[in-house]
Amino acid sequence: MFRAFRAEVEAAIEAALDSLELPTGDLGVEEPPEDVPATLASSVAFRLAGEVGAPPPKVAADIADAIDPSEYAYVEAVDTQGPYVNFHVTPAYDEATLDAAQDDGYGRLDDQETSVVVEHTSANPTGPVHVGRARNPILGDAIARCLDYAGYDVERHYYVNDAGRQVAVFTWAYETFDEEDLPEPERDRPDYDLVRYYRKGNQWLDEADADRAEAAEAEIESIMQGLEAGDDETFERVGRVVDRVLSGMRQSLERLPAVFDAFVKETEFIRDGSAEDVVARLKADDHSVYEEDAWQLDLSDYGIEKHLVFLRSDGTTLYTTRDLAHHEWKFENFDRAVTVLGEDHKLQAEQLRAALDVLGNDTSQLQSTFYSWVNLPEGGMSTREGTGVDLDDLLDEAIARARDEVESRLDTRGRDDDLSADDIDRIAHQVGIGAVRYDIVSKQPTKSITFEWERALDFEAQSAPYIQYVHARCCGILDEADVEETVDASVLSTPEERALLRVIARFPAQVEQAADDLEPHVIATYAREFAETFNAFYRECPVLSAEDAEVRAARLALVRASRHTVANALDVLGVEAPTSM
Incomplete structure (x- = not known):
């Protein structure tokens, strides 16, 4: 519903500007500052103040006066606070949100009718995956999941350097x-x-x-x-x-x-002749030079000083040469190509894009996203001499530490007879692996990170277990209740209930943003905010013990909507959602 409401707000502002004979351009629609009590606000008055010759609050008031809320399904009222034009939602907005989130597929967007290939990991096949490269498969998989949720037809590829x-x-x-x-x-x-x-x-x-x-x-x-x-x-x-x-x-x-x-093996592009074809076309281009016993591309026209060597003196191609053929194959078979690369591959990616342009390709189909490294604190893990830390070592230790944490919490709070040894193993696996994934994907990719066990496995802080526990809590509540077919969202009137409805409404828009920007950490941040908002609701609003039957039914529907929202937010990140913890 948030996306629909945002569309109405943008339409309302644009119509108001047209009626005032003001330029549209950037409408300045955004979530308002914390001290502005509205669902959305527009800061467009800042941009127009100089042109109008009036202070921003006066411009904002004129725009608000030009908007008739009755023309829109979800706009209840429009007012101003200083330079902001504020938009408030109707009861229908909350009703539609609660209804939409009863679907266990909530958050999935309509089919974009666009195919996307996401290439990630692609570590050289020379031995076990090292923990330093763990960010690539975690980030790449999360990006693919974001695109899938956003309605794209996604394929996940591993390009094999063989x-x-x-x-x-x-x-x-x-x-x-x-x-x-x-x-x-x-x-x-x-x-x-x-x-x-x-x-x-x-x-x-x-x-x-x-x-x-x-x-x-x-x-x-x-x-x-x-x-x-x-x-x-x-x-x-x-x-x-x-x-x-x-x-x-x-x-x-x-x-x-x-x-x-x-x-996809790079030798495929040797065997089918496409790498040889790339070489022939590059040789015939004006950017091609033969220097230092090798064929090279002079890419200075593209602002790249370093030449790209595409054929050695012995007649063998290079990785990038074969990757050019690989990308032309991608362009023939997919509408978009996304590649996840370490920050040390930025120059290679720039050369690849420029060379693809030299070959006559539409490089707007290609998007690259870069990540920095994952480090472990000194002494944070045992290592095997000479081999460093493998991904398997990290995951084994994550599960072991999660099991210790679960056992400790059970000893502190009293053993739960309903939890078998298998249940504890399941929870340890879900929490341990989830902690690793979430801690890595929650950071902006370009920032290097140091993985810290205490932070990642903290059940009380902003971590995967903290969010996973919300899903388990929702499942526990719903397991004890009968499902009500019809509910009245209008009885959800407390600040905590309304805040939870509003954060649920934003989930599809967060999926859209994460997919558009190839930034799954947007969903990680949203999931933390959601967990905090749900916990405030849980503390202040009894569900199963609510005295009023209508309120109880509506709160149960809100819990069900919350379960779907948090389960799917975790799923976008590739983190499991435990039913008990």
């Missing part, structure tokens, strides 16, 4: 060393098993004498050349390593969960 030097080294090492040459794997999983070969190979290359290293490098180069030439045997050799490593990496990612509709 043609670079790292993979060639991996393949050579796997075929060179024996099990007895390696330490025990850290986990019984393919990625942990095979990464031992990769580490051994790199160590060997660093320590080998010149003759032995030269022979090994020749073998590695032959693998790269075989891939470039489209040699089936070489593809099979590399595929045996890459596919096994990916199968293990997928198990880590699915724990978050971050799942993918497709794993």
Whole structure:
């Protein structure tokens, strides 16, 4: 309803400005300051004061006088406070909100009839996913969820780097060393098993004498050349390593969960000839130069000083060359392409966009969003020497700490016979994984963050458990009550009830904003505000013990609307909504 109300407000202001023969432009519609008692306000009087030659409060009063609220379904009244034109909602607004939020799909927007491919994570298939890269799958998955809720037809893709030097080294090492040459794997999983070969190979290359290293490098180069030439045997050799490593990496990612509709290999664009076609077209362009034994693009026309190398002297393509073919394939198959990248890839992304433009593509289809790193406080986790902290280590510790917190709370408040050991395991998993996801996705992506266990797992503060507990509380209330088919929203008259209705009404608009800006932290912030508002309602407004039957029914409907809202807000973020805690 908030989106509908906002549309009415914008229409009312625009009509008023037209009637006053004032320019429309930026209408200044926004949520008002805390001291302005309205649902929406317009600051347009600031912009027009100079043109009109009157102080902003006078301009605001003239605009308000030109608006007839009776022409609109959800505008009850229009007034001013200083320079703001304030808009108040009708009872019909609250009724429509309460009714809409009874649907368990509340917050999902209409079909946009637009396809979007979201590429994220795409970590090199050389070993287990490291915690430093955990922000990419969490942010990428949340962005995909935002777009899905906003009505887009979304596909989630993992772009597999299976043609670079790292993979060639991996393949050579796997075929060179024996099990007895390696330490025990850290986990019984393919990625942990095979990464031992990769580490051994790199160590060997660093320590080998010149003759032995030269022979090994020749073998590695032959693998790269075989891939470039489209040699089936070489593809099979590399595929045996890459596919096994990916199968293990997928198990880590699915724990978050971050799942993918497709794993697109860069070798596909070598084998189908599209990378070769990109090279030919780039060579023929005026931006192309041959310098330092390599074909390069001079992108100075695009404000980029560093040349983009797209073909080596030995005739092999580079990652970015193949990624150009990959993106042209995206443009052919999807209306929009979104890529989630670490901040260290900004230059690469700028070069890619410029090169796509050189190739004649409509780069408005492409959006990139960048994130900074996730750090762990010193001593915050145990680490295995030489390997850093893997994502699995982080998730295991999150679940263990959540279980300790749940057990501690049960001991403090008294054991609940209804909670079995399986229930505690379920809650620990939901809370632990949810705490990691929420703590990471709730921050603006461009800000580096340090993950802190005490903050992330705080049941009393603004964290995932704090919000998850609201959903569990809603479920507990509704489990004890019969569903009323018809309710009267007008009996919800306390400030806490009305505040909760208003924050519920805003949820679809928050989904729209998060999807438009590719910023899921907008939903995280909203979910915290929602939890605070619901808890104020819960403290002040008895539900099951309400003396008046109509009030009880309306409050139950409000709790049901709250359950749908918080469940879907958490779902947008990829955080589970426990039914009990």
